[in-house]
Amino acid sequence: MRCEIIAIGTELLLGQIVDANSSWIGGQLALAGIDSHFQTKVGDNLERIVGAIRIALERSDAVILCGGLGPTQDDITRDAIARVMGVGLAPDEAVAGRIREIFRSRKREMPANNLRQAEVPEGAWVIPQMPGTAPGLVCPLGDKVIYAVPGVPLEMREMIAGAVIPDLRRRSGMTAVIESRVLRTWGQPESALAELLAGRMAELDRVGNPTLAFLASGIEGIKVRITVKAPDSATARQWLDEEEQRLRDLLGELVFGVDEQTMEAVVLELLRAHGWSLGVAEVATGGLMSTRLSAAPGAAEVFRGAVVVGADRIAQEWLGAPAGSLLSEAAVKAMALGICRVLGTEVGLAATAVIDPQEQAGYRMGTAFLGLAINGAAEFQPVRLPGRPEQIRQFSVISLLNFLRLRLLF
Amino acid sequence: MRCEIIAIGTELLLGQIVDANSSWIGGQLALAGIDSHFQTKVGDNLERIVGAIRIALERSDAVILCGGLGPTQDDITRDAIARVMGVGLAPDEAVAGRIREIFRSRKREMPANNLRQAEVPEGAWVIPQMPGTAPGLVCPLGDKVIYAVPGVPLEMREMIAGAVIPDLRRRSGMTAVIESRVLRTWGQPESALAELLAGRMAELDRVGNPTLAFLASGIEGIKVRITVKAPDSATARQWLDEEEQRLRDLLGELVFGVDEQTMEAVVLELLRAHGWSLGVAEVATGGLMSTRLSAAPGAAEVFRGAVVVGADRIAQEWLGAPAGSLLSEAAVKAMALGICRVLGTEVGLAATAVIDPQEQAGYRMGTAFLGLAINGAAEFQPVRLPGRPEQIRQFSVISLLNFLRLRLLF
Numbered sequence: 001m002r003c004e005i006i007a008i009g010t011e012l013l014l015g016q017i018v019d020a021n022s023s024w025i026g027g028q029l030a031l032a033g034i035d036s037h038f039q040t041k042v043g044d045n046l047e048r049i050v051g052a053i054r055i056a057l058e059r060s061d062a063v064i065l066c067g068g069l070g071p072t073q074d075d076i077t078r079d080a081i082a083r084v085m086g087v088g089l090a091p092d093e094a095v096a097g098r099i100r101e102i103f104r105s106r107k108r109e110m111p112a113n114n115l116r117q118a119e120v121p122e123g124a125w126v127i128p129q130m131p132g133t134a135p136g137l138v139c140p141l142g143d144k145v146i147y148a149v150p151g152v153p154l155e156m157r158e159m160i161a162g163a164v165i166p167d168l169r170r171r172s173g174m175t176a177v178i179e180s181r182v183l184r185t186w187g188q189p190e191s192a193l194a195e196l197l198a199g200r201m202a203e204l205d206r207v208g209n210p211t212l213a214f215l216a217s218g219i220e221g222i223k224v225r226i227t228v229k230a231p232d233s234a235t236a237r238q239w240l241d242e243e244e245q246r247l248r249d250l251l252g253e254l255v256f257g258v259d260e261q262t263m264e265a266v267v268l269e270l271l272r273a274h275g276w277s278l279g280v281a282e283v284a285t286g287g288l289m290s291t292r293l294s295a296a297p298g299a300a301e302v303f304r305g306a307v308v309v310g311a312d313r314i315a316q317e318w319l320g321a322p323a324g325s326l327l328s329e330a331a332v333k334a335m336a337l338g339i340c341r342v343l344g345t346e347v348g349l350a351a352t353a354v355i356d357p358q359e360q361a362g363y364r365m366g367t368a369f370l371g372l373a374i375n376g377a378a379e380f381q382p383v384r385l386p387g388r389p390e391q392i393r394q395f396s397v398i399s400l401l402n403f404l405r406l407r408l409l410f
Numbered sequence: 411m412r413c414e415i416i417a418i419g420t421e422l423l424l425g426q427i428v429d430a431n432s433s434w435i436g437g438q439l440a441l442a443g444i445d446s447h448f449q450t451k452v453g454d455n456l457e458r459i460v461g462a463i464r465i466a467l468e469r470s471d472a473v474i475l476c477g478g479l480g481p482t483q484d485d486i487t488r489d490a491i492a493r494v495m496g497v498g499l500a501p502d503e504a505v506a507g508r509i510r511e512i513f514r515s516r517k518r519e520m521p522a523n524n525l526r527q528a529e530v531p532e533g534a535w536v537i538p539q540m541p542g543t544a545p546g547l548v549c550p551l552g553d554k555v556i557y558a559v560p561g562v563p564l565e566m567r568e569m570i571a572g573a574v575i576p577d578l579r580r581r582s583g584m585t586a587v588i589e590s591r592v593l594r595t596w597g598q599p600e601s602a603l604a605e606l607l608a609g610r611m612a613e614l615d616r617v618g619n620p621t622l623a624f625l626a627s628g629i630e631g632i633k634v635r636i637t638v639k640a641p642d643s644a645t646a647r648q649w650l651d652e653e654e655q656r657l658r659d660l661l662g663e664l665v666f667g668v669d670e671q672t673m674e675a676v677v678l679e680l681l682r683a684h685g686w687s688l689g690v691a692e693v694a695t696g697g698l699m700s701t702r703l704s705a706a707p708g709a710a711e712v713f714r715g716a717v718v719v720g721a722d723r724i725a726q727e728w729l730g731a732p733a734g735s736l737l738s739e740a741a742v743k744a745m746a747l748g749i750c751r752v753l754g755t756e757v758g759l760a761a762t763a764v765i766d767p768q769e770q771a772g773y774r775m776g777t778a779f780l781g782l783a784i785n786g787a788a789e790f791q792p793v794r795l796p797g798r799p800e801q802i803r804q805f806s807v808i809s810l811l812n813f814l815r816l817r818l819l820f
Contacts, residue, residue: 287698
């Protein structure tokens with residue numbers, strides 16, 4: 001089964017919007033075991049959309065059109081499909097009723113052209129998932145098929161996951177369920193993870209199911225994706241659980257979270273479990289640590305605040321840093337203890353680093369000092385961080401959080 | 411002149427990388443007055459790349475291939491072009507020499523397959539801009555042309571701007587120079603800017619040069635792009651200067667910066683000119699204000715630091731906020747004055763807001779209180795901010811910076 005994607009919208013060609021929708025759909029098709037060899041962007045022009053669909057149908061079994069389903073005169077995806085199918089458009093009364101109802105419930109008057117969205121090519125049907133006013137379409141054409149989904153990411157994702165992928169899998173005779181889970185790791189490069197997992201990966205290569213893949217995610221560390229093919233969802237989940245456990249046995253505390261769990265959410269949860277509150281002295285991290293903590297679930301209960309140090313004097317007068325450079329074990333330990341004292345927290349964090357290309361106090365760019373205090377006892381860890389200034393800041397944040405995570409685990 | 415873009419790489423189809431290169435190139439083509447009707451993504455497969463190039467050359471006068479020029483066996487863009495041109499590949503000695511030299515200067519041994527990058531289809535020539543080891547190519551084919559540039563964004567951009575666009579413009583007989591400048595505004599919606607500029611836009615519609623366009627940039631405000639077509643660069647710059655002045659006369663202090671200038675950089679520069687230093691009490695902004703200030707040029711000289719308030723008690727004990735909710739004129743004024751006092755700065759900022767959907771102290775989500783202190787005198791501004799929690803934080807930052815900017819201007 002081959003499926004192409006055509007993203008529709010002149011704004012995509014002009015670079016006003018980056019087409020992230022096709023990438024997301026491509027990822028979903030790959031996970032579902034469906035090949036996608038070409039993805040095309042085309043503007044809001046009937047002839048060119050029709051041409052692009054015809055080329056795609058020659059090369060592939062299915063085409064997903066994304067965008068151009070709205071109510072305005074620019075939205076001509078429906079017309080292009082009808083032209084390719086050689087049929088007319090007819091209003092779908094159920095859809096028209098739902099659109100009227102959406103406007104009624106929002107207490108807004110409905111512009112008449114919204115009913116354009118209820119027009120459906122003859123022989124096509126409407127995707128039941130319909131979070132917005134634009135319905136998605138399934139349009140069979142001989143033994144091939146055209147799908148149309150809106151360009152609004154939220155609506156698109158619901159229709160692709162809920163209707164398009166299942167329909168493609170049914171058409172291609174796939175009955176197995178494919179599910180995946182991501183283990184998030186921090187602290188080792190991909191090559192080291194590969195070495196730790198080498199034995200298990202060789203076993204899986206022979207069996208072919210589940211499969212493992214590494215995804216490098218920059219400041220979020222390296223992800224290990226487990227994908228299983230199973231007869232049903234319950235079995236898939238059980239196999240994912242078993243494989244996750246095997247990998248955790250091999251990777252140990254390198255795994256900090258699963259799927260969408262961030263490092264800051266994990267650390268806040270550990271602190272909550274201990275009943276401890278957190279304060280941060282931000283030097284290298286420049287406010288970024290607070291930004292990430294503030295936005296995480298569970299912050300209000302645990303995160304008491306931070307002092308962002310823009311001048312060494314502030315660290316010395318307020319946080320008890322010793323005179324001299326803040327790039328030292330003594331300074332980050334003093335600041336971690338100092339922030340606990342001034343904010344009245346059990347746990348304190350502090351990081352300093354050489355952010356800019358010029359050396360500081362004899363240290364090269366990327367040298368960082370991590371300090372941590374728990375109930376009056378301070379610890380220290382020096383690290384080397386790669387990248388440009390912005391990345392060094394980001395890496396300082398996650399390295400410092402990981403330092404605390406490991407202390408809270410043991 | 412019509413030019414298509416083909417992005418090459420299986421990782422693009424699988425959604426592992428979002429194809430931002432095509433979007434950027436699309437934007438550059440549009441600015442240069444060159445039509446681009448289709449953009450395609452294709453994987454690292456010779457037959458399919460050849461097929462995609464042939465389709466593109468049928469529809470358009472030129473094709474830009476992006477990616478697949480590296481040294482590995484996957485990098486087959488050169489082979490695909492040679493196939494389409496019906497010629498062989500021959501080594502370019504000058505390029506081979508430069509690749510050897512790049513490795514020598516980095517003191518690294520050169521793997522032999524790096525010389526694959528010196529292979530050039532017969533009849534093609536090499537783009538002189540060559541920041542990396544992969545040369546870009548210009549490959550004429552009858553009266554049409556294929557360009558190939560690497561997928562590394564930095565290298566791609568240099569070749570597109572320095573060689574491909576000028577070559578396309580030469581081929582299409584364009585001799586005029588097209589240049590643009592962006593004025594960044596904050597404080598009014600697009601409709602209000604359109605009203606202020608209505609007269610000038612009507613004039614320009616008649617003349618046709620320069621042209622104006624609005625670009626909505628979310629948390630960065632609304633941008634007004636001026637594009638001029640001129641006989642040469644000096645004239646283009648002069649016309650841009652003149653038009654910028656006209657628009658500034660109409661928009662006044664709504665314009666905060668030009669091109670890449672951020673609000674935080676502008677505010678830091680104004681503070682530097684006054685010889686004043688800055689401290690921030692971060693409540694609604696949760697560390698984001700410090701993050702943006704720390705990363706801006708000129709921060710070290712002016713930005714003394716911040717207190718991130720994770721619990722009301724911190725604001726009351728440290729910054730002198732009155733007892734009760736921080737959502738009040740009295741609280742943000744007290745905190746703006748308080749942060750000046752504790753950090754010893756001339757200028758202090760503070761913002762509180764209802765970030766989450768539930769009401770607080772009788773105020774709805776998005777209600778924000780901005781406080782500002784200069785040399786001991788405090789001021790206050792209430793605002794309503796749209797969006798989700800993350801956007802409310804971002805809008806709090808830029809609204810507060812803009813509040814200060816306007817005070818520093820007068």
